[in-house]
Amino acid sequence: MKRYSALSLVRNALGSNKQWDRAWRSPEPKRKYDVVIVGGGGHGLATAYYLAKEHGVRNIAVLEKGWIGGGNTGRNTTIVRSNYLWTESSLLYEKSLQLWEDLSQELNYNVMFSQRGVYNLGHSLQDMRDIERRVSANRLNGIDAVVVDTAQIKQAIPLINTSATARYPILGASYQARGGVARHDAVAWGFARAADDYGVDIIEQCEVTGLNRDNGRIKGVETTRGRIEADKVGVVVAGNASVLATMAGLRFPVESHPLQAFVSEPMKPVLDTVVMSNAVHGYISQSDKGELVIGAGIDAYNGYGQRGSFHTIEHAMAAIIELFPMFSRVRMLRMWGGIVDVCPDACPIVSKTPVAGLYFNCGWGTGGFKATPGSGWAFAHTIAEDRPHELNAAFDLERFTTGALIDEHGAAGVAH
Amino acid sequence: MFLIRCPWCGERAETEFSYGGEGEISRPLDPDALNDAEWADYLFLRSNPRGAHKELWNHSQGCRRWFGVNRDTVSYKIDSTYPLHASEEDGQ
Ligand SMILES: Cc1cc2nc3c(=O)[nH]c(=O)nc-3n(C[C@H](O)[C@H](O)[C@H](O)COP(=O)(O)OP(=O)(O)OC[C@H]3O[C@@H](n4cnc5c(N)ncnc54)[C@H](O)[C@@H]3O)c2cc1C
Ligand SMILES: [Zn+2]
Numbered sequence: 001m002k003r004y005s006a007l008s009l010v011r012n013a014l015g016s017n018k019q020w021d022r023a024w025r026s027p028e029p030k031r032k033y034d035v036v037i038v039g040g041g042g043h044g045l046a047t048a049y050y051l052a053k054e055h056g057v058r059n060i061a062v063l064e065k066g067w068i069g070g071g072n073t074g075r076n077t078t079i080v081r082s083n084y085l086w087t088e089s090s091l092l093y094e095k096s097l098q099l100w101e102d103l104s105q106e107l108n109y110n111v112m113f114s115q116r117g118v119y120n121l122g123h124s125l126q127d128m129r130d131i132e133r134r135v136s137a138n139r140l141n142g143i144d145a146v147v148v149d150t151a152q153i154k155q156a157i158p159l160i161n162t163s164a165t166a167r168y169p170i171l172g173a174s175y176q177a178r179g180g181v182a183r184h185d186a187v188a189w190g191f192a193r194a195a196d197d198y199g200v201d202i203i204e205q206c207e208v209t210g211l212n213r214d215n216g217r218i219k220g221v222e223t224t225r226g227r228i229e230a231d232k233v234g235v236v237v238a239g240n241a242s243v244l245a246t247m248a249g250l251r252f253p254v255e256s257h258p259l260q261a262f263v264s265e266p267m268k269p270v271l272d273t274v275v276m277s278n279a280v281h282g283y284i285s286q287s288d289k290g291e292l293v294i295g296a297g298i299d300a301y302n303g304y305g306q307r308g309s310f311h312t313i314e315h316a317m318a319a320i321i322e323l324f325p326m327f328s329r330v331r332m333l334r335m336w337g338g339i340v341d342v343c344p345d346a347c348p349i350v351s352k353t354p355v356a357g358l359y360f361n362c363g364w365g366t367g368g369f370k371a372t373p374g375s376g377w378a379f380a381h382t383i384a385e386d387r388p389h390e391l392n393a394a395f396d397l398e399r400f401t402t403g404a405l406i407d408e409h410g411a412a413g414v415a416h
Numbered sequence: 417m418f419l420i421r422c423p424w425c426g427e428r429a430e431t432e433f434s435y436g437g438e439g440e441i442s443r444p445l446d447p448d449a450l451n452d453a454e455w456a457d458y459l460f461l462r463s464n465p466r467g468a469h470k471e472l473w474n475h476s477q478g479c480r481r482w483f484g485v486n487r488d489t490v491s492y493k494i495d496s497t498y499p500l501h502a503s504e505e506d507g508q
Contacts, residue, residue, distance in 0.1 A: 240466070242462070242463070242464035242465070242466075243466050246463075246465075251457065251461040251462075251463070252461065252462075252464070253456075253460035253461050253462065254462070254464060255437075255438075255462050255464050256464055256466075256489070300434070300435035301435045301471070301487075301489075302437075302438075302464060302469055302471070302489050303489055303492060304466045304489050304490045305489070305490055305491065305492055309417045309418065309430055310417050311417055311430065311431050344459075344460050400456045400459075400460040400461070401452045401453055401455075401456040402452065403452075
């Protein structure tokens with residue numbers, strides 16, 4: 001791989017930018033791999049990268065039915081933070097946040113990780129009690145977190161409506177300074193390029209249609225480009241997790257829902273941080289291009305259609321205008337949806353399965369972008385060692401039978 | 417936005433309804449006889465199909481009654497809605 005640098009920019013500019021290498025190859029699938037990863041989203045590509053880098057596995061393929069990053073990875077509002085309530089989740093997300101902090105250097109690819117801080121607003125006495133509790137839990141786990149009051153919020157975000165007569169007055173917030181946003185496509189492309197450099201075959205337009213098993217052991221996959229044998233198969237397909245689980249004769253505690261987002265026309269910088277509110281149900285940041293990036297809540301019904309109902313968008317927009325009345329005059333440009341895989345406890349599954357050599361990584365639901373590097377890192381360990389790392393041990397499939405759920409729903413709310 | 421036909425009130429906007437998840441899941445008749453795996457199946461495991469789905473909706477802003485819906489989870493097309501118990505049918 002030719003490293004990107006200031007010098008390579010100049011050199012290629014002089015060559016009219018015609019000599020850049022392809023960022024990753026487009027190989028034909030081989031007959032057999034040591035590890036096949038199903039799903040070329042950020043999590044799948046990160047898994048392949050860390051399998052190669054940390055565990056020395058070389059013969060790996062990532063099979064993607066569309067194009068890499070075309071699923072939720074390329075459709076999300078890119079909020080990154082680690083201020084979750086419970087120790088199990090906060091440590092996993094914090095591992096991820098630490099990986100984010102060096103990711104551009106590590107991958108030699110600018111993922112535009114911008115630690116512009118994240119505010120989670122509180123609008124009631126109970127919200128503020130929950131925030132105090134979560135911030136205290138974060139600090140005990142060594143995660144940066146503070147409680148800020150209304151005046152501090154107004155000072156940092158002059159446009160926000162802090163009037164005491166608002167329908168949902170802002171009483172305070174938790175603030176994580178190390179949180180922020182990143183460029184979603186670049187995360188997929190950066191991991192793909194770095195994994196390709198280790199010899200990982202990234203195979204697009206290759207849909208997995210069957211999981212071949214023999215005597216309780218995985219043998220490989222059927223795909224639209226033929227049969228591929230594999231010693232181990234890691235499935236990381238987000239909203240399609242149940243579809244793949246069914247192929248292996250398994251039933252999963254996951255339901256797929258549409259989740260929508262939208263962006264405004266580009267504007268001059270007006271918002272230099274991330275603002276989220278569970279109570280009014282909206283979250284907003286401004287991209288480097290100048291668009292306001294706004295996310296909605298999930299549509300309640302099961303859906304695989306990558307689109308949701310309009311009233312869900314209306315509800316999110318109403319929430320944003322409640323917080324920022326000035327944005328009522330901003331025009332929205334585009335809206336879209338992804339399919340998110342939601343577990344009953346709003347926590348992921350990064351786990352072995354009853355089929356030997358078959359592993360699943362799913363259930364990240366509405367909030368897995370922030371976990372991309374950490375999830376790949378932990379899943380790579382789980383596949384390579386055939387047992388979970390201590391960071392993801394609690395996120396096994398068994399917890400739905402033992403009852404050891406990790407109830408982030410009430411704590412982190414529906415936030416992303 | 418869906419247009420949903422309540423078996424009693426007729427076609428109404430989706431915003432009048434609440435979603436109740438996968439249908440045709442019966443509460444265990446003899447709860448004490450269930451082992452942990454069977455409880456997990458009842459409480460948490462779902463078929464979540466890509467395609468035809470039997471599900472529950474409640475006309476929460478209307479007659480407040482529950483009913484069944486056959487809907488496709490990819491096209492979102494609603495094929496039919498129906499009362500859950502035969503005894504309810506004459507109430508139409
Ligand atoms: C609108 C929206 C906003 C969000 N906002 C945030 C946020 O602000 N912060 C945050 O942390 N998270 C957010 N999320 C969640 C986040 O996007 C996801 O949790 C995360 O990106 C999941 O990554 P992934 O790689 O597992 O899935 P994906 O990127 O969806 O990748 C899965 C891939 O598997 C492929 N695939 C599926 N079936 C098959 C098959 N049979 N064979 C081969 N390939 C297959 C798909 O094509 C897809 O590319 C948001 C999601 C949405 C939709
Ligand atoms: Zn009705």
